[in-house]
Amino acid sequence: MSSQSLIEIKVQAAGAEEFLGATAAVQAGTAARVRTAMVSIFAILVTLVAMEGGARWMVALGKPAMFATKSMDAKVRLAELSGVEKKPRVVFLGSSIMTRAVYPELINERWRNHGLSATAYNLGSSGVYPMDELFLLRTATENASTAPVSAAVVEVTPWVLAPRLTATKVYSEQFKNSYEGALLATKKSDPWGSVQSWLARSSYLVRYRSYLASVFRSTLDFVCDPRHELNPQSFKRVESEVSPHGWSPSYLILTSDEDLQRSIAEREARMQELFPAGQVDKANLNYSNLDAIAEYCNQHRIRLAILWLPMHPAYFDYICRSSGLAEDTMRAAFAKIARRNNAKLIDLHSYYAANDFADCDHLNVFGAMHVSPAIADALNVVSK
């Protein structure tokens, strides 16, 4: 081999080394970046897995509700099980006001005495929105193996008239954030909906996110205000058993003005939110909050009634003052809702005695026993 060609080879080799050296440096930089990225992803995944484990542990300890609340869990099961009844069913839908006020066993007894063939079920649950009530109605209807739902009775309160209450056209936050609610909300066919649905089924962090947040808030609440336990009416903490047909009686009697004022004060924030002072337009009241339920009833040939239950007169006066709506205005508005939805209005707003209230807007056991026969009589026609 000639010397020139050797030199050429050496130069070429030197160039190749340089080239290879530069490539090696680039490759080392790229390798470091890839390593960093891999370690980062691994660190994030390990942390998420650990947090998922923590979430599962907290859920296992706390046993949260499947639906919005444990009360709603019970009512959903009742709606399903009552389908094996032998007689047509009349379901009562509403919030905790309905849960406390309607004594279905008394109603059923009265109907039996009058020869009526129907069974009442109280599917009221605390904090529900009309769409949550519709969910319960749908559950009762779809699980009717022998007993169809012949009538639905829906509670109305002044809140349903609030112009701002457009949220009643959607599920309540507590329902949307529950296990079943999260699954219901993610039942979509699009790819992102499928991913959400998969995440809701697989991960406790996703499924019980709202429950975990509520654990934090309730811990804070417990630390901050232990005097809940020292409440003068500490027997308020006693939860009554739900009757076979869904009644949750309250065994309190509201006698002191202090307790009345406290229970009104607890509702003040909601009042301010729904009826901000000086901004309620009587011409713009909301009449459409029960439209979805009415439409469903219409499609399934379920008769509809709306029920206006009594409230403590002092609290009702407070609502009238805060909202700027007189009693007659509310009555006319409820009558309009009833006409609009082809429903019967059962106005028992003034049907109470002195000791019928557990707090400013819930009837106690005496109130329920007082008002339920009147409901039974009013529904005689509906339930036939």
Next chain:
Amino acid sequence: MCFRLCPARHRWLVLLAASYIFYAAWSIPFIGVILFTTSVDYFASRVVHGSSNLAVRRTALWFAIASNLLVLGVFKYGNALLDAQYSLCTWWGAAAPLPKHLAIILPLGISYYTFEAISYLIDVYRGGAPARNWLTYNFYIMYFPHLVSGPIIRFRQFWHQCAGPIALPSLTRIGKGFELILFGYLFKIAFADGCAALADPFYSAPAAHSALDAFIAVSASFLQIYMDFLGYTQIARGVSLLFNIQLPPNFAHPPEAGSMSQFFMRWQITLSQWLHDYVFVPLGGRKRSVVRGSVAAFITLLLAGIWHGAGLNFVALGLCFGTSVLIHRLYRRWLPDAPYLLGHSVVSKCTYSLLSHALVLAATISAAVFFRAPDLPTAGLIFSKLANVPAMFAEVEHLSVTGHYHAVVLAIFLWFIGFSGSTAERLYRRIYEPLPYWLRLQGATVAATVCWVLAASPTKPFIYFQF
């Protein structure tokens, strides 16, 4: 993505467009208000800079400042003034010429960008360089991370970073930005909203709560305001860092201040600096005369209180600020040996320090009451409960009998949170920052997941958005 792909010298235009989109998402018509004020300000600044005639310069300056303040006054204080004229006419027995109330919506960030506009105009008057063109000035005002609630940044500080090509931020800076956003969100959602859960039920019905409830709720409301605003500021600074623009910090652990003067050097630092440079100093605050300086400080802080809102409770807030600083200035001037009144020992110094902090605590609690209470009578009711110390001690005694110390522990814990800011920061720098990147990433993942879980509960809007 647009920011990354755009040439460096045009990146500020991308940010300007993003700022307009950000504002338009809230309201398109109110962009007109900003366009009007920025046009007036820019053209006035050109006149101020270009003219050598002092009278012309002053006229242009005052015209622009007056128009900014007029716009702010109409939107922020319009309804209060209408209500006042209506009440006055009713009392006089005459028909009110103007309506009692109008549906006036406060433009987003007006209080902050008005102050920035005024600082720009005065700086140009004092010899500073004006904006190159109307667009650059518009960018300074509209830059979205700081538009809504500050921090209030001076034009020269801001444009110094944007005058040339805006480089892409380094990975370290991006990491720092995300960290600030995460911490900000954590302060807001864990601390501020947690404190709100204590404070809100009390303020909605103060008459139904006890003296101890009042103390806990007011302490919680002060911490809520602090953590809420601190959280927002951190988020704003973090977002800005992602675009390689630094915004100044706005807080330096204010609860740890040993005096009210020190408190205002640590609380809303940029606003305090603005008030110092453009109100306090022109009022003669730097003169040797103690009386003149104290009066200037009092007026400055009174205006600071009124800036917060149109109600009498905000006037009281300003009076509270002003009085507390006035007292501090006077006693510092006339009792220079006050720190040594109790002696020179360590115990004496600690006792003096404790007393100073207690006084700051009292003043900040008073300010928090005026800030949160809807009106003066409610504030008065709250103060009457706070002043009922025997009832408070009786409640604590009752709790100790039952073994439920939680309320007392909570009150101490709330103030511990407030006082531990600088310690937490020191620990963060000494222990957390030197950690390997993957460990810090894990910490960030935990924090982000906690924020995401807590966001499942309804969160409250940022308090200072209403200003």
